[in-house]
Amino acid sequence: MIELAASEPNSPLLPVWPEVGIGLICFGIIFFAFYKKLLPNINKTLDERRESIEGGIEKAESIQAEARQTLDSYKELLAEARHEAARLRQEAQEQGASLIAEMRAEGQRQREEIIAAGHTQIAADRRQATEQLRQDVGQLAIELAGRLVGESLEDHARQSRTIDRFLDELEEQADGPVPSRTEAGR
Secondary structure, eight states: OHHHHHHOOOOSSSOOHHHHHHHHHHHHHHHHHIIIIIHHHHHHHHHHHHHHHHHHHHHHHHHHHHHHHHHHHHHHHHHHHHHHHHHHHHHHHHHHHHHHHHHHHHHHHHHHHHHHHHHHHHHHHHHHHHHHHHHHHHHHHHHHHHHHHSSOOOOHHHHHHHHHHHHHHHHHHHHSOOOOHHHHHO
16 A cells, blocks of 8 residues: 555645745745845835834924914913003003093083182172162152152252162161061051
């Protein structure tokens, strides 16, 4: 039986040595081509990608640091702007309060002027009314006295004296105690 195995030249389990040799030579050529040509290109591409990624990370980190710095400066500017706005608002409130106080003082002064002018006008009107009333009362008193006395009191000097005396008596009665009805009847 052993002889049978040796006599059979092609066994599916035993390799054919010339094919194995040719396969090894082809594998060596392909391995050499990959090692010399393809592997350096692959390594070069991987290195470029790694450098690109590392450069991108470094660039992103630098951009992020710059963004933080810019954000901090903007926050500082915003805080300064808010502080300035608060200061301006306070100044405006103070100016508004002083303006209101000035306007109130001016309004008070104008009110006092108007009141003083009104009092002056009232006093002038009172004097004019008193003078007109004196003339009218005097004229009526002269007419009445003339009728009572029975003579004409047309003389101007006499009229003035009579009017003045009558009005002085009226003023004395107005200034003094008011007579009761019983005293007035006596």
